[in-house]
Amino acid sequence: MSSNRERNDSKRPKGKNRPEKNAGRPHAPEQQRPRQAENAPKPQSFQKSKVNDDGWLWGVHAVEAALKNVNRQGPLKLYLSEERTKTIAPALLNRSGLRVSTLMMPDIARMLPQGAVHQGIALHGPVLEGVGLESIMEGGDGVILMLDQVTDPQNIGAIFRSAAAFGVQGLVMQDRHSPPLQGVLAKTAAGAADRVPFARVTNLSRSLELLGENGYVSVGLAGEGEFNLHTLLAQQGWGISLKKLVLVLGSEGEGLRRLVAEHCDHLARIPMPGGFESLNVSHAASISLYEALARTP
Structure with a gap:
């Protein structure tokens, strides 16, 4: 025999006074969030600045x-x-x-x-444009530093700083693959970008030919170099019979490009007895300048 409760339940219309299927559960987020007009402006606090380092x-x-x-x-x-x-x-x-x-x-x-x-x-203000390669050569005897597609602003800034510290004659970069001397580069250089003469050139290989015609001996830094840099400089009579030197450093990832390496008079390596494969290019520049200028006879 059915109870009164069972009989009363059977008389209730279907669908009435029954809890909804999802009652007690939170609604999906998209159902709670009010819709926003497609072109409505974002709140001011979410707008990002478009400031850059130009100039x-x-x-x-x-x-x-x-x-x-x-x-x-x-x-x-x-x-x-x-x-x-x-x-x-x-x-x-x-x-x-x-x-x-x-x-x-x-x-x-x-x-x-x-x-x-x-x-x-x-x-x-306007960004520094640099000077011509001929102007750097007119500086007399000394070391010119050439960068083959070195692109990192902090590395180039650090190289400028080392160049100023060791008194290089000038710095040569490829025009298309070198960042402007501003912003992070200039901050890292700590004022050296305004003290060291630099030239932007279209073709590094042609520039090496021009430097060679004017009495410069070029040494490219590469892991496959036959001699270490110190030995090679001694063999070439650097500081005694040889007074004009170009040190060429390659990019952070690829090193010297083939054509640039072929236009160097010599290739030399920096000994690394610790067994590590390579150095950061700005560190390699500092070591090379130390060998060429701080240890000059």
């Missing part, structure tokens, strides 16, 4: 060296924090085509790429 230098050493460089073309815009205005040398501000503004530190940061360590000083 910008920042950091004390990079900017002060730029202001001292009479070959830099204007107009130039200098931005200083209140604290930096008290420490900058007044003589640096006495040049034509320079406009100076004082801003708060966060305001300077907003004009620069994210993470730029500006130290309360930034400069905006």
Whole structure:
């Protein structure tokens, strides 16, 4: 015999007073989220800055060296924090085509790429164009450093810094595969980009031919070099009978290209008794310059 409860349940219309299938479960997110117009503007806090480093230098050493460089073309815009205005040398501000503004530190940061360590000083203006290869050769005897498709701005900045420290005659880069001397490159160079003469050339092989015609001996740094660099320089009489030298370094990944290597007078290696296969190109440049200039007889 059926109970009263069973009889009452049987009389309820189907579909009424029954819990929904998904009752007690959260709705899917798309059902809770209000629909937004397709072209509705994003909230201001989600808009990303499009600031880049075009024409910008920042950091004390990079900017002060730029202001001292009479070959830099204007107009130039200098931005200083209140604290930096008290420490900058007044003589640096006495040049034509320079406009100076004082801003708060966060305001300077907003004009620069994210993470730029500006130290309360930034400069905006035309990028350095460099000089001709002939101008570098006119500097007299010494070492010229050539970079074969080295593209990393921090590596090139570090190489400029080493070049300035060891007193190289000049630096040669391929025009199409070298970043402009600004931003991170200039910050890493710590002012050396405005002190070391540099040339951008179209063809490195032709440039090596021209350097050879003017009495330079070129040495390409490569792991397959027959002699280590120190031995080769001694054999060539560097610093005694040989007074003009070109050191050629290859790119971070591929090293010297075949045609560039073939146009070098010699290939030499840096001994690595630790057994590691290669060095960062900026470290290789420093070691090579030490061998050529700090150990010159």
